Amino acid sequence: MKTYLEFLARCFRLSFVGDxxxxxxxxxxxxxxxxxxxxxxxxxxxxxxxxxxxxxxSWGMYIANFTYLVGMAAAAVMLVIPVYIYRxxxxxxxxxxxxxxxxxxIFMCLAFVTVDLGRPDRFMHLFLRLNFPVSMLSWxxxxxxxxxxxxxxxxxxxxxxxxxxxxxxxAFYIPFVFIAIVWAFSIHTVTAFLYxxxxxxxxxxxxxxxxxxxxxxxxxxxxxxxxxxxxxxxxTGYRITDEALRILKGIVTVALTINMFLLxxxxxxxxxxxxxxxxxxxxxxxxxxxxxxxxxxxxxxxALNSAALVVLYTPASRRIWVMDLACVAMxxxxxxxxxxGLIVPAFIPSPLGEVVEYLPTWNETLVCLGIWAAGLxxxxxxxxxxxxxxxxxxxxxxxxxxxxxxxxxxxxxxxARVEGAPGSA
Amino acid sequence: MQSASSSKVGAAAWLVGPAFFGLAAWLWFGGGxxxxxxxxxxxxxxxxxxxxxxRVTIGDPPTIRINNYERHCNDCHQVxxxxxxxxxxxxxxxxxxxxxxxxxxxxxxxxxxxxxGLLLRDETHIAFAEVDRLCAQCHxxxxxxxxxxxxxxxxxxxxxxxxEVRKLGCIECHDPHRPRTPAMDRLAPLPGPxxxxxxxxxxxxxxxxPEERDPLRRAAxxxxxxxxxxxx
Amino acid sequence: MTERTxxxxxxxxxxxxxxxxxxxxxxxxxxxxxxxxxxLTLEGFLQKHYKEMTPEDKEQALERIRKEVEERYxxxxxxxxxxxxxxxxxxYALNLGRCIGCRRCVHACVEENNxxxxxxxxxxxxxxxxxxxxxxxxxxxxYDDREVPNPDxxxxxxxxxxxxxxxxxxxxxVEATWREADGVVVVDYDWCIGCRYCAAACPYFARRFNYAxxxxxxxxxxxxxxxxxxxxxxxxxxxxxxxxLQRTRAxxxxxxxxxxxxxxxxxxxxxxxxxxxxxxxxxxxxxxLKQEAGTxxxxxxxxx
Numbered sequence: 001m002k003t004y005l006e007f008l009a010r011c012f013r014l015s016f017v018g019d020x021x022x023x024x025x026x027x028x029x030x031x032x033x034x035x036x037x038x039x040x041x042x043x044x045x046x047x048x049x050x051x052x053x054x055x056x057x058s059w060g061m062y063i064a065n066f067t068y069l070v071g072m073a074a075a076a077v078m079l080v081i082p083v084y085i086y087r088x089x090x091x092x093x094x095x096x097x098x099x100x101x102x103x104x105x106i107f108m109c110l111a112f113v114t115v116d117l118g119r120p121d122r123f124m125h126l127f128l129r130l131n132f133p134v135s136m137l138s139w140x141x142x143x144x145x146x147x148x149x150x151x152x153x154x155x156x157x158x159x160x161x162x163x164x165x166x167x168x169x170x171a172f173y174i175p176f177v178f179i180a181i182v183w184a185f186s187i188h189t190v191t192a193f194l195y196x197x198x199x200x201x202x203x204x205x206x207x208x209x210x211x212x213x214x215x216x217x218x219x220x221x222x223x224x225x226x227x228x229x230x231x232x233x234x235x236t237g238y239r240i241t242d243e244a245l246r247i248l249k250g251i252v253t254v255a256l257t258i259n260m261f262l263l264x265x266x267x268x269x270x271x272x273x274x275x276x277x278x279x280x281x282x283x284x285x286x287x288x289x290x291x292x293x294x295x296x297x298x299x300x301x302x303a304l305n306s307a308a309l310v311v312l313y314t315p316a317s318r319r320i321w322v323m324d325l326a327c328v329a330m331x332x333x334x335x336x337x338x339x340x341g342l343i344v345p346a347f348i349p350s351p352l353g354e355v356v357e358y359l360p361t362w363n364e365t366l367v368c369l370g371i372w373a374a375g376l377x378x379x380x381x382x383x384x385x386x387x388x389x390x391x392x393x394x395x396x397x398x399x400x401x402x403x404x405x406x407x408x409x410x411x412x413x414x415x416a417r418v419e420g421a422p423g424s425a
Numbered sequence: 426m427q428s429a430s431s432s433k434v435g436a437a438a439w440l441v442g443p444a445f446f447g448l449a450a451w452l453w454f455g456g457g458x459x460x461x462x463x464x465x466x467x468x469x470x471x472x473x474x475x476x477x478x479x480r481v482t483i484g485d486p487p488t489i490r491i492n493n494y495e496r497h498c499n500d501c502h503q504v505x506x507x508x509x510x511x512x513x514x515x516x517x518x519x520x521x522x523x524x525x526x527x528x529x530x531x532x533x534x535x536x537x538x539x540x541x542g543l544l545l546r547d548e549t550h551i552a553f554a555e556v557d558r559l560c561a562q563c564h565x566x567x568x569x570x571x572x573x574x575x576x577x578x579x580x581x582x583x584x585x586x587x588x589e590v591r592k593l594g595c596i597e598c599h600d601p602h603r604p605r606t607p608a609m610d611r612l613a614p615l616p617g618p619x620x621x622x623x624x625x626x627x628x629x630x631x632x633x634x635p636e637e638r639d640p641l642r643r644a645a646x647x648x649x650x651x652x653x654x655x656x657x
Numbered sequence: 658m659t660e661r662t663x664x665x666x667x668x669x670x671x672x673x674x675x676x677x678x679x680x681x682x683x684x685x686x687x688x689x690x691x692x693x694x695x696x697l698t699l700e701g702f703l704q705k706h707y708k709e710m711t712p713e714d715k716e717q718a719l720e721r722i723r724k725e726v727e728e729r730y731x732x733x734x735x736x737x738x739x740x741x742x743x744x745x746x747x748x749y750a751l752n753l754g755r756c757i758g759c760r761r762c763v764h765a766c767v768e769e770n771n772x773x774x775x776x777x778x779x780x781x782x783x784x785x786x787x788x789x790x791x792x793x794x795x796x797x798x799x800y801d802d803r804e805v806p807n808p809d810x811x812x813x814x815x816x817x818x819x820x821x822x823x824x825x826x827x828x829x830x831v832e833a834t835w836r837e838a839d840g841v842v843v844v845d846y847d848w849c850i851g852c853r854y855c856a857a858a859c860p861y862f863a864r865r866f867n868y869a870x871x872x873x874x875x876x877x878x879x880x881x882x883x884x885x886x887x888x889x890x891x892x893x894x895x896x897x898x899x900x901x902l903q904r905t906r907a908x909x910x911x912x913x914x915x916x917x918x919x920x921x922x923x924x925x926x927x928x929x930x931x932x933x934x935x936x937x938x939x940x941x942x943x944x945x946l947k948q949e950a951g952t953x954x955x956x957x958x959x960x961x
Contacts, residue, residue, distance in 0.1 A: 016671075020437035027441055030678070031448050038452050038685040042459050045691045047892040048851075049776060049869035054622045056854040058866060117894030118866065119852020122695060125831040125850055129706050137830035137854050199950045200824060200860030276794055351947075352782055352815055352862045353793040356623055363459045393566040438670045445677025452684035461869060466774040468877065469764045476765075477914040570961065574933030575941065576922035579910060583932075584742075587908025598920065610919060611808070615760040617799045621776040621868055626799035 003396060007163055010394065018384070021235070029377040036370010039182040039363045040115055051364040056356035057347040059116070061368055064339035066112040068220070069105050069375075070191045071213060071338070075221015076102035077184040078251050084177055090244040096158055096390070097232065098225055099151045099180075100382040106148040107374035115367055136194045143187045150180045155382075162389045164396045188213050195346070203280035203346040206269075212262045213338065218255035220334040222248045223327035228379075230324070236387040238324065242320065247414055249323055253312040256330060260309060265338070284345040284357075291348075293357045298341050304333030453551045462622060469615055476580060478597035485553040486541035491517060506537075526563075534559055534601070560595045570597070589605035693870070696736070696891055706832065707845040707885070715884070718847070722888055730878045730889070738884040739906035741839035747900050747955065748840075748927035749911075750935040750943075751814060754960045755921035758783050758805040758812030758917035762913035762922070766816075769912035770887040770902060771879055773871030780860065780898035781816040781913060793946075815946065816913070817842065817898035818954030825855035825864060834895070840927070840955050841900050843885040849894040856895065860950045869893045900924070927955065 018026070043050045053060045080086040114120055132138040154176050161168040192210035199205055227249050233240040267285075270278040282288060287295050308330040317323045349355045360368075388394040390419035488495045501517070528534060536544035542552050543559050551558055561568035570576035577598065582588035595601070617626075700721050705714055719736050726734045763781045786794035788809055796813070806812060823842050826834050833849040836842050856864040857927040870892040882888045882889070883903035888894050901911035905924070914922040925932035934957075941959040 023437040023441060027444055031444075031681070034448060034452070034681050034685040037682075038688065041686050041688040045688050046461060047460055047692075047867070047869040049461045049621060052866075053853075053868070055620055055778075055856065055865055055868075056623075056862075060852040065562060113852075118853070118895075121702070122831075122848070123852045125706075125833070125848055129709075129848075130833050131830050131832045135828050135830045135854070137828065137852065141830065167958060184923065193855075198824065198828070198858050200947075200953075201856055276792065279794055345859075349791070350862050351860050352784060352798070353796045354782075354798050354862075356620075361459070416854065438674065442673030442677035444668070445674065445681040449677070449680035449684035452681065453687060464775055464777070466872070466874065468767075468774070468874065471768070474761060474765045474768060474916055479918055507872075570940075573936040573940070574925070575923065575937050576920070576961070578914070578917060579933070580915050580924075581910065582908045583905070583910050583925050584745075584908035593920070609803045610757050612757060612759040612761075612918060614758060614800070614805045615764050617760065617801060618779055618782065619777050620779075623659075626797075646705060 003164070004160070007160060007396070014385050014388065014394065015381040022384075026377065026380065029373045029380070031378060032373035033302055033370050036367050036373065039366035040362060041372065043367065044120075050361060052358050052360045053364075054356055054358070056350045056354060057344060057358040059343055060358050061340070061360045062112050062116040064343040065252075065368055065371070066109055066116070067191060067213075067343060068335050068339045069112065069152075070188055071111045071145070071217025071334075072221045072224060073102045073105040073216050074184040074188040074214070075111060075225070076105075076151070077181045078218055078222045078248070079225060080177060080181055082251075084174075085130055088247055090241055091247060093390070094229060094244055096155060096386060097383065099155045099227060099381060100226060100386060101228065102151045102184075102383060103148065103155060104375050104379035106144055106151070107378055108201070108371050109144060110148075111371045111374065112368075115371070136190065136197055139190045140187075140194060143183065145192050147180070147183050147187050150176055150183055154180060155386075159386055159389050162392075163394065165392075170172070185214065188217050191317070195342075200351050201346040202277035203279075205343075206266065208262055208266055209342075212259060212266070214243070215255050215259035215262055216334045216338050219252050219259050220331050222252045222255070223330050226252070226327050227324060227331075232383060238387050239392065245320065245323070249312065249317070252327070252330070255311065256305065256309050259334070260305060280323070280345045280348060283348050284341060288349065289355055291355050291357050293359065294341065294344060297336050300377060301333045301336035301341060304329040305337065308333065464619060467616070473615065478580075478593050480597050480600065482553075482594070482596055487553055489517065502537075502540035521602050524605070525601065538617075554594075556601070557595050672807065674857060688955075695728075700913055701847065704847050706848050708832075708835075713897055719884060722884075726878075726882075726889060730873070730875050732875065732878050732880050734878075734880045734882045734888070735886060736882040736884065737903070739902060741837050741841075742906060744926075744928055746840040746927045746937075747819065747820070747905060748925060748957065749900065750923040750934050750937045750941075750957045750959055752921040752923070752961060753811060753813060753958050755919045756783075756812045756814060757919055757921075758785055758800065758807075758810070759918060761916045762814055764897070765912045765916035768877060770899075771873055771882070771889050772865075772896075773867060773869075773873065773890075774877075775872045776869050778865045778867070778871070778896070780863070780865065781814050784813045784815060784907045813946075813958070814913075815861055815863070816956070818861050818898075818946065818952065819898075819900060820955040821953035821955060822948070822951060824858040824860065824952060828852065828854045828858045837885070839906070841902060842897070843899055843902070844895055844897060845885070846888070846890050846894045846896065851893040851895065853895065860947045860952060861954075864895055864897045866895050 039050075051060060052064075076098035078096050083091045083095055114123070117123070126138075126141055130138045130141070132142070152175050157173050158168055161242055189210050192213040195201070195204040196206060226245050229240050229245065229248075232238055263308045267281070270281040279288065283291070284294050284298050286292070308326040311317050311326040311329075312323060317326055344358050346356065385394070483489070486497055486499075488497055490496070491501075523529065523531075529538070532544070534543055536542050536550050539550055542550050543556060544550060545559060546562055557568060557571065567576050571592075574592065577595075578593045579590055580593065581591035583590070698721070700717075704710075704718055704721075710718065715738055719738060723734055723736050726732065726736070748830055760783050763779050763783060766772070766780050767774070768779075770780065772780070782798055784793060784798060785800045785807065786792075786796050788811060791813070793813075800807070800810075818842055819836075819842050821836070821840065822837055826836055826842060830852060831848060831850055834842060834844045834855055851866070853864075853866055856866060867890055871890055873889065878889070879887065881903050883906070886899045886902035901909075901913075905911055911922075914924050923933050923937060926932040927934055927938075929935060937959055938957065941961055943957045943959050945954045945957055
């Protein structure tokens with residue numbers, strides 16, 4: 001126990017040590033997170049009227065980000081599956097970064113749900129009288145928190161073992177890894193069921209949404225991980241092979257293809273049938289009664305996703321920077337498509353045919369940026385302490401008692417970073 | 426190299442504190458408030474929300490005010506007999522404009538022998554309070570609905586065990602002399618919704634001039650277009 | 658540079674950073690100084706779910722609310738917690754052939770049920786529809802004719818349909834909304850966490866959220882209040898039409914009905930075969946809005 005607390009303390013101290021780039025990055029994130037906190041405090045004082053949400057469009061950017069990020073969290077298993085099921089060992093040492101991402105992202109998800117509540121002070125009511133199993137939101141609360149715990153356990157255990165220079169006991173983590181794989185599917189399916197179970201919203205009331213969610217998540221998530229791994233490689237010198245990135249690229253390509261196909265199926269059914277149920281889809285793609293706030297966005301998303309898909313199938317994407325570009329395009333494209341593009345149109349027109357558009361306010365946008373910054377902050381710290389542990393720079397035997405030791409190990413990390421830099425370029 | 430990097434670290438770390446202070450100052454003084462679109466409340470005139478019956482009936486037996494005296498119908502009508510010709514000289518009843526289908530004379534409804542009450546077709550004399558029986562002679566379907574509580578309004582209580590079920594009578598809404606007055610079912614509407622961040626009403630006004638694809642409705646609108654124009 | 662100076666420097670640097678961080682944090686949370694803490698009482702925080710309250714708990718809660726209302730509106734309310742009446746299930750019927758779209762019901766409801774005037778909350782929406790279609794997508798909610806009805810239109814008021822299979826109840830994660838024995842779907846305003854899932858689930862656009870602290874002019878507050886219906890709400894919770902429980906559970910007619918100038922609205926007990934609503938169901942042509950949603954409304958439209 002004492003060793004563990006000491007380990008945590010050392011990790012804590014380590015998270016404050018780095019070079020000027022690290023400080024700049026961390027300061028920027030902290031500053032944005034604080035701006036978000038400031039905006040959220042204003043929301044607490046004045047109510048959700050500070051957001052662009054209305055009775056007509058009662059969910060907006062918060063829930064859109066939540067939906068997107070649940071997918072991102074679920075996608076962490078796309079690193080795990082190749083390793084533990086297909087035995088692709090290039091990824092073995094990278095699994096931990098996926099799981100850490102899942103931890104940070106679930107934290108963001110929970111934050112997004114919390115800021116969306118009108119009465120966060122009554123959060124306790126979820127424990128006192130959870131409407132389980134009838135309400136899909138109660139399922140979501142459970143699966144998200146369990147997923148968080150699963151990943152915390154896996155990461156924490158593996159990192160702590162590395163710290164103690166012990167070989168991890170398979171019985172302590174392998175079963176959890178497999179549970180986490182299944183659970184990852186469950187979190188995104190349950191989140192899809194939140195929406196598809198509502199008969200009052202024909203735009204959502206379609207069985208294809210859940211598979212679409214998974215496909216888009218398994219495209220955008222690994223795409224984000226591809227970028228993250230390169231950042232880690234660049235700044236920590238941790239060994240990450242191009243081969244590992246290419247495995248992920250394969251996953252991304254297949255998932256994006258499936259996603260585009262399912263979207264096409266959806267569009268065909270809606271528009272060819274021509275029933276009044278297509279009216280929200282019509283609003284999204286072409287506007288309604290002259291109201292077309294989302295039209296440029298959705299076409300941008302379609303363009304970005306299509307471009308990414310085409311690029312990923314051409315040999316040019318063997319080059320890392322081309323692949324990165326495709327990843328960025330896809331991350332943005334999918335964010336629009338399944339964030340704002342999936343949440344907002346379901347409310348337009350309202351069930352009684354009224355068209356009220358949704359425009360996020362600046363305050364609401366700040367809260368979102370703040371949560372993203374806080375999430376990245378958490379992820380950066382997690383990676384910051386994990387890499388030295390995995391590289392053996394921060395281990396139990398060196399039993400630190402003062403800051404100088406930590407600083408020394410940190411310096412070593414930095415020098416490693418400098419050495420590692422050319423390799424990645 | 427190591428010393429160079431650590432001195433860089435030092436310099437950067439020194440900046441963190443002041444930068445945070447700067448942020449604090451900006452948040453404290455510069456961070457603007459949030460615009461919540463407010464709208465001054467225009468309270469609706471409560472008189473327009475009256476639950477009183479739309480017509481004031483004249484009581485049973487009815488009274489009429491002549492030269493500051495409350496009179497019963499029979500006070501005069503015992504003296505002045507109504508005849509076939511009385512419509513030419515309506516005396517105290519100048520305001521009555523009789524436009525009620527085949528009922529063109531007072532005695533078609535009022536009991537000429539006892540003006541404190543009404544007369545059914547079978548010569549039964551009834552009190553004013555039972556006016557619905559008179560109406561039922563020509564409007565049996567509506568009357569049936571009214572009896573069942575389907576037609577017309579019930580004020581007060583739905584549960585007779587807990588209070589009065591005040592079923593409004595026929596002539597508390599309908600003018601028996603002129604049931605189809607233009608003003609009968611026409612009112613100025615109260616203000617429409619103005620919810621938070623509603624923006625400009627989207628389909629407003631378009632309803633009557635839509636690009637209509639449905640041939641049935643197109644025809645219907647063609648017929649009604651002129652009326653709608655006139656109305657607006 | 659000796660070890661000591663390095664240490665001192667490190668310490669100074671860290672302290673400066675920590676102080677700056679704390680200052681920035683304090684500045685970030687500074688808007689909270691305007692937070693209305695009257696809403697965050699310990700009593701309110703510890704209050705149980707309506708269904709778990711003992712009669713003493715209820716009386717305590719009622720007294721707390723009375724005090725809060727009195728403090729805020731300078732009116733001592735007649736706050737009660739009326740129970741459902743045995744053998745009664747409320748039903749509402751609306752005659753589309755009669756409604757003239759005058760919106761008297763909308764505003765009578767606001768006065769009766771203490772809705773916020775700014776931001777505006779109304780439980781009833783009156784839809785103007787072109788003759789020959791009940792496609793709500795073609796409706797106009799914002800007609801402002803000098804006089805109604807427009808000869809080319811008919812009018813359809815929509816409010817909570819008090820569904821027997823209510824999607825809003827199903828989705829609520831904390832059981833803050835439920836269907837009472839008399840068929841009315843109610844909200845415990847002290848339990849709702851404000852996730853707005855019910856608003857997304859409702860096919861009738863019946864649910865209204867308090868996006869800001871509700872504003873009601875003191876002189877317009879209706880002091881006849883009921884716990885599960887028209888007591889004043891706080892910001893951040895959901896509300897909706899409840900068939901005027903403060904009236905109907907005392908045997909009275911709802912406010913929207915009493916104000917209707919054309920008698921288009923009928924209300925009564927569905928379990929009483931002789932009641933007006935039962936008679937309407939028996940003798941008239943009835944339809945319910947969005948029957949395909951499977952919500953089994955207790956609000957019926959009819960023609961005659």
